[in-house]
Amino acid sequence: MRTVTIFGATGSIGESTVDLIARAPEQYRVVALTGGRNVARLAEQAILLNAELAVTAFDDCFADLKAALAGTGIEVAAGGAAIVEAADRHADLFMSAIVGAAGLPPGLRALRHGTTLALANKESLVTAGPYLLAEAARYGATILPVDSEHSAVFQALVGEDMQTVERVIITASGGAFRDWPMEKLAGATIEQASSHPNWDMGQRITIDSASMFNKAMELIETKEFFGFQPSQIETVVHPESLIHALVGFNDGALMAHLGPPDMRHAIGYALHWPERGHVPVERLDLVKIASLNFRPADEARYPALRIARDVMQTGGLAGAAFNAAKEAALDAFIAGQIGFLDMARLVDEVLNRLQGQNGLSCDILSLDKVLETDHLAREMTQEFVQVTAAR
Numbered sequence: 587m588r589t590v591t592i593f594g595a596t597g598s599i600g601e602s603t604v605d606l607i608a609r610a611p612e613q614y615r616v617v618a619l620t621g622g623r624n625v626a627r628l629a630e631q632a633i634l635l636n637a638e639l640a641v642t643a644f645d646d647c648f649a650d651l652k653a654a655l656a657g658t659g660i661e662v663a664a665g666g667a668a669i670v671e672a673a674d675r676h677a678d679l680f681m682s683a684i685v686g687a688a689g690l691p692p693g694l695r696a697l698r699h700g701t702t703l704a705l706a707n708k709e710s711l712v713t714a715g716p717y718l719l720a721e722a723a724r725y726g727a728t729i730l731p732v733d734s735e736h737s738a739v740f741q742a743l744v745g746e747d748m749q750t751v752e753r754v755i756i757t758a759s760g761g762a763f764r765d766w767p768m769e770k771l772a773g774a775t776i777e778q779a780s781s782h783p784n785w786d787m788g789q790r791i792t793i794d795s796a797s798m799f800n801k802a803m804e805l806i807e808t809k810e811f812f813g814f815q816p817s818q819i820e821t822v823v824h825p826e827s828l829i830h831a832l833v834g835f836n837d838g839a840l841m842a843h844l845g846p847p848d849m850r851h852a853i854g855y856a857l858h859w860p861e862r863g864h865v866p867v868e869r870l871d872l873v874k875i876a877s878l879n880f881r882p883a884d885e886a887r888y889p890a891l892r893i894a895r896d897v898m899q900t901g902g903l904a905g906a907a908f909n910a911a912k913e914a915a916l917d918a919f920i921a922g923q924i925g926f927l928d929m930a931r932l933v934d935e936v937l938n939r940l941q942g943q944n945g946l947s948c949d950i951l952s953l954d955k956v957l958e959t960d961h962l963a964r965e966m967t968q969e970f971v972q973v974t975a976a977r
């Protein structure tokens with residue numbers, strides 16, 4: 587029996603993880619579940635999985651969570667520190683499925699217990715990749731990628747010599763606006779951007795998919811996790827989202843990973859690793875699919891991709907600044923303060939300003955430096971948002 591904790595249990599990745607665990611109760615014991623504002627669902631999950639502990643990120647949700655779990659014997663806590671402390675209770679595997687940079691501290695704490703971190707929270711690698719990996723190595727912990735593309739690359743690399751890898755191709759669906767003329771993008775609404783052609787995901791990553799910020803983050807994630815050179819990492823638009831990534835070797839072989847657009851595959855792979863086990867996802871019918879399509883990922887159409895290349899080139903604290911500026915710009919877009927195309931423009935401006943102040947160079951990352959840069963970049967983005975909104 588494996589013990590499991592889920593950070594971000596009430597979200598899209600969290601729900602898929604709960605689903606897999608609920609289908610095989612004899613294989614898992616749940617230690618802690620954490621959530622945010624959806625305390626009703628968090629309480630239901632905690633009862634369903636007989637968790638030891640349920641934690642909400644927000645102090646003002648504590649009373650509701652406590653009331654919902656009264657008489658169950660399930661412990662209750664609230665606040666960011668309580669989520670990090672949940673990592674101090676032993677679990678064989680921690681699922682990192684909080685959205686945003688808020689996912690970094692609990693994941694880091696789990697790594698310090700030398701355990702296994704199944705990492706959906708790509709922001710952890712984008713903001714603090716070298717530090718995260720160094721901490722994992724220092725404490726003998728394991729990080730398993732859960733992002734579909736990175737799980738695909740990981741699976742394609744099993745048993746391979748990394749020296750023989752020439753390139754990695756991360757596929758992109760192209761998001762909600764892949765068939766829109768470029769002139770229309772400036773007027774894209776939050777509702778339009780919040781609808782993904784293939785995947786059912788949280789709102790923030792869905793909008794990031796439409797702007798290609800998701801893919802930009804994934805290019806950085808690929809560099810940080812696998813250690814490839816930026817020049818080895820490519821992306822291509824693949825509208826069907828059936829090939830998740832490809833790895834090219836020095837003999838010309840290109841190994842593709844295919845699967846249905848269902849995150850339970852990548853989550854199930856991590857839950858069963860290092861073995862494979864049954865996962866209840868659709869089996870692809872290739873004859874029915876008949877064809878797979880590919881288009882170039884145009885950096886003029888998707889400036890986020892070019893920004894990601896700059897970030898990889900700069901290194902240091904650029905990833906932390908990039909992610910924080912992107913999160914703040916996304917908040918402003920969702921709040922209706924700025925337009926769809928303003929997001930990439932603001933992120934670019936913040937990075938340029940911080941780099942001009944030499945605020946991004948850093949030889950050795952630490953959590954404090956990452957959080958300081960995160961704070962600075964968010965504040966600067968908000969200033970730029972005010973200027974944009976006043977126009």
Ligand SMILES: NC(=O)C1=CN([C@@H]2O[C@H](COP(=O)(O)OP(=O)(O)OC[C@H]3O[C@@H](n4cnc5c(N)ncnc54)[C@H](OP(=O)(O)O)[C@@H]3O)[C@@H](O)[C@H]2O)C=CC1
Nearest residue numbers: 594596597598599621622623624643684685706707787788
């Ligand atoms: N969804 C997907 O298919 C994929 C997601 N990912 C990555 O996985 C992560 C999760 O994405 P997704 O499941 O879509 O996100 P969701 O928005 O669906 O869920 C986010 C989870 O985090 C919780 N949460 C929100 N804010 C905070 C906070 N400040 N502190 C602690 N917890 C918080 C939410 O709680 P509540 O809802 O209760 O408020 C919820 O449990 C992201 O990093 C995303 O990029 C990667 C690949 C695919």
Ligand SMILES: CC(=O)[C@@H](O)[C@H](O)COP(=O)(O)O
Nearest residue numbers: 733734758759760761795800
């Ligand atoms: C399921 C998953 O891993 C997402 O990150 C997915 O990749 C989003 O799709 P696009 O960013 O390719 O639209």
Ligand SMILES: [Mn+2]
Nearest residue numbers: 733734735804
């Ligand atoms: Mn992905």
